[in-house]
Amino acid sequence: MAHLLGAEALHLEFPTRIVFDSVSLGVDEGDRIGIVGRNGDGKSSLLAMLAGRLAPDSGxxxxxxxxxxxxLDQADVLGKDRTVSEIVVGGRPEHEWAGDPRTxxxxxxxxxxxxxxxxxxxLSGGQRRRVALAALLSADHDVLFLDEPTNHLDVEAIAWLASHLKRRWAANAGGLLVVTHDRWFLDEVCTATWEVHDRIVEPFEGGYAAYILQRVERDRQAAAIEARRQNLARKELAWLRRGAPARTSKPKFRIDAANVLISDVPEIRDKVALQSLAVSRLGKDVVDLLDAxxxxxxxxxxxxxxxxIAPGERTGLLGVNGAGxxxxxxxxxxxxxxxxxxVKRGKTVKVASLTQRLDELEEHLDDPVRIVIGRLRTTYTFGSGSKAQELTPGQLLERMGFSSAQLSTPVKDLSGGQKRRLQLLLILLEQPNVLILDEPTNDLDTDMLAAIEDLLDSWPGTLLVVSHDRYFLERVxxxxxxxxxxxxxxLxxxxxxxxxxxxxxxxxxAQTPASASAPAAAEPGLGGAELRAAQKELAALERRLEKLQGQIDAARTALADHDQSDYVGLxxxxxxxxxxxxxxxGIEEAWFELTERMG
Structure with a gap:
């Protein structure tokens, strides 16, 4: 494969720290590279140096x-007075760009x-982001550098972008480097991963799932790596292998190693214990929306x-912007x-919402982090039964990635990601039993997302999540x-x-004539008693699907404990x-056919 660009002995430092020290790497034709690492470790700086936007101190x-x-920068560099068409197609005549399939x-x-x-x-911030991305993708480039391209995009747009990048070049042509916290996107698009940490750039084969597997292997061999990070990575691997095994198809190395690594890792959530605890805290009635x-x-x-809505229910909510x-x-x-x-609410229901705004922190801006947490509770209980843990505010903050030095930092001086984590902790310390998360992944790196997912795994209540982060939504x-x-x-x-x-x-x-002055005749569908019967049948199919999936999951779990020498029984x-x-x-097929008939 032909070489596209390379870096030799890059050194970069800011007044207070060294970011990179003698980093050398290269990008070849066909490379699709995802760049991951903690916030502040230099991912965007690396991208800027490779793209010629930032000069290294040496190298x-x-x-x-x-x-x-x-x-594609994170910063908005579009002019206010230019139109969308001027930015996306420039001065190209309409017949030219309209005849271009890519555009x-x-x-x-x-x-x-x-x-x-x-x-x-x-335009809104999200619309401006789409325009900037459209302008970049409409042009011809051999190498694309994308810094957080999925910011402000919804699930559909992210899926489209992944599909576009996968078919933009031939398999052994073009180059892509992308910094993103969207783990689904990394797995879908990337064939290699660079982890930025401790002044270096460490390469891994494959997308996010492959990177997690290799990182666990590396951590097992390096005794100096702290135990907490290793445990979180192993739990993440258990989810990747059990929840979405197809994602591990890219790695070229032996996947058998993954099964050895997670052989003693329990299911990511103890659903029975969490359901029992949720019922004891909430009762049987949570919130019922009745023909609302x-x-x-x-x-x-x-x-x-x-x-x-049931006690202990964990539901993701999807819809385009403005859908409701x-x-x-x-x-x-x-x-x-x-x-x-x-709307009918249970008597013991206590709802808390993590919104996209940071209102919960307004009154605490001048206070150190330790003081803010200490005012609320002296301890916090995670999990249930024999697995319950009592954590002090300091331990809780450490679990969420705050260093000892940051405990004395005023809230106003925290980064966006740190404020986001503190906001979630303040809400959890209020002990709600119904938790609503509205875009909770903003400003968080992949390690912090894994920490929050780990935190939510032991949270015993009803969880409702709105997020454009597909991985996070499926995970929690x-x-x-x-x-x-x-x-x-x-769904x-x-x-x-x-x-x-x-x-x-x-x-x-798109097939509906835009100029139609009168509504078209309705397509034949179900109505009246026929529709009600179909709705009942649909509900019965959904219950049967849920029951069958439970039986399948239980059978596969039991299979692991079966005598492996009993070939007949196995x-x-x-x-x-x-x-x-x-x-x-078969039932899923019947479900789809019925929904098609109902329209």
Missing amino acids: RVTVRGGVRVGV RDVIAGLLGGIGWDAPVGD SVAYGDREVLRDVEWR KSTLLGLISGALEPTSGR TDQQYAILGGHLRH PGGIDEYLRLRAREEQEA GAEMTRITGLEAERD
Whole structure:
């Protein structure tokens, strides 16, 4: 493979510390590299040096002659007075860019709902980010440097971006370097990972799953690596292998090592214990939404929502911006009342919300971190039963990545990620039993995301999560719902099903004549008694799916404890599991067919 660019003996230091010390590395044709590491360790600085945006104090970066480099910065560098079309296609005549399949694909994938002639100064931060990304991807580049490209993008746009980057170049052409905390994106796109830490850049084969496996192996061999980081990485590996085994298909090394490493790691969550504790804290009634609808003037945002939220339920909520996610969360928290229908709350329910704002910290800005935490509780209990742990405020802060020196730091001087972690801790210390997380992953690096996931694994309550971070959403929740056309819809197929449904919506919208002055005749569908019968059948199928999945999971867990020398028994058990899985697949097919009929 041809060489694209390289760095030799890079040294970079700021007034208070050395960031890199004699780093040498290279990028070849076909490389798709994800860059990970703790916030502040130099990921963006490395990208800027390689892209020629930042000069190292010593060492050099060389780029092969003729190689075209494109950069997406975290900073917004768009002019306020320019229009969207000027930024994306420049002075190219319409027949030229409209005839370019790549440009059309980028515009359709990123700029839906954004006015083509709108001034950039009138756009939101998220829309400006999409415009900057569209302008970069519409041009021809041999190497792309992307710094946090998924910021402000929703699940659909992130899926589109991953697909675009995978097919942008031939397999052995082009180069990609991306800094992102989105672990799903890293696994989906990258074939190599660079970890930035301790003034060096350490390379690993494969995407995020492969990197985690190799990092655990490295940590096991290096006795100096602290035990806490190793345990978190091993738990993360257990999730990657058990929750999403397909993600480990990229590594070229033996995957058998993963099974050895996690052989003694229990399931990431003790669902039985957490459910029992949640019932004891909440009772059987949490929040019931009964035919609840919400309208703002003539616009109905939610229609006939029927949702009985259970104690210990862990649910992810999906929907495009403006679909009604915040409205739904407002009904649950009590901040909003339905326009019609009603909301019933259990007597012991105590709801807490982690919002995208940092309001909880306003009154504490001048106080040191240790004082803020110490005012609330002297200890905090994690887990339940024999696994329960009593942690002091100092231990709790250490678990969330605060160093001893940072305990004396005033809240106002913390970084964005540190404030975010402190905000979550303040909410948990109030001992809520229903926790709403609205985009909780902002400003957090991958290690801190793993720490928060570990914290939530032992939290015994009802958890509702809105997040564009697909990995986080799948990791901390057990099921997903979506708001589609104002209706709340369960997603047995998870986020993949949501993306299919949204693609179908977009396709149907595109096929509807824009100039139609009267509504088209309704397609034949179910109505009246037929619809009610179909809804009952759908609910029965969902219950059966849930029961079958539980039986499959239990059977696979029991298989690990089975006498491995009993080949006849093992064969019979595998045949039974295969039968259960075939039955599950058949019911899922029936579920999809029924939902298609219901529309």
